[in-house]
Amino acid sequence: MSGFLDQKDGAKTIGLNDRNSPNRQRFTIAHELGHAFLHASKPLYFDEALKFRNKISEEGTQxxxxxxxxxxxxxxxxxxxxxxxxxxxxxxxxxDSKDIQELADKYQVSQQAMTIRLGYLELL
Ligand SMILES: [Zn+2]
Structure with missing residues (x-):
């Protein structure tokens, strides 16, 4: 489990797996905040693993x-x-992954997350 968002009865609670790395936990918090701001009507999100997709072509939960x-x-x-x-x-x-790693360190995200972000922004 990576994390969850419980937003029932007017209260919002984010849960984290503290066995994950600090950078991973930061991303999970930001992901759950995304659900809280964008998907306020659903009472519970339980994220087992945060998977990345480049194309927005899926329906519903995806x-x-x-x-x-x-x-x-x-x-x-x-x-x-x-x-x-x-x-x-x-x-x-x-x-040479050093440049990506330096950016990842600066933004306190994983090298994988930075690589995906740079690709998404068409910087790679
Ligand atoms: Zn999620």
């Missing part, structure tokens, strides 16, 4: 998960900040 991931990505890696940082990197070696 679409809500994609939306929550996009919300989390924008919250933790704002497009304008990331584009500004990316412009300062003169030579970006896609085969």
């Amino acid at each position: 679409l809500e998960e994609i939306e929550a991931n996009l919300f989390a990505a924008e919250l933790l890696m704002p497009q304008n900040f990331l584009e500004s940082d990316f412009e300062e990197i003169v030579w970006f070696d896609i085969d």
Whole structure:
């Protein structure tokens, strides 16, 4: 389990798996906040694992998960900040993960999350 959002009876509670890394927990909190802001009518979200999809082509629950991931990505890696940082990197070696790792460290996200975000923003 990664986390959950319980939003019944006017109270919102986010639960986390504290065995996950701090960066993973940050992303999970941002993901659950996405559900809280975007999907307020559903009483419970239970996220076993946060999976990424590039295409918004799924229906129902899948679409809500994609939306929550996009919300989390924008919250933790704002497009304008990331584009500004990316412009300062003169030579970006896609085969050398050091540059992506430096950005991931700066934004306190996983290298995987940063790679997906850069791809989504068409910076890679
Ligand atoms: Zn979710």
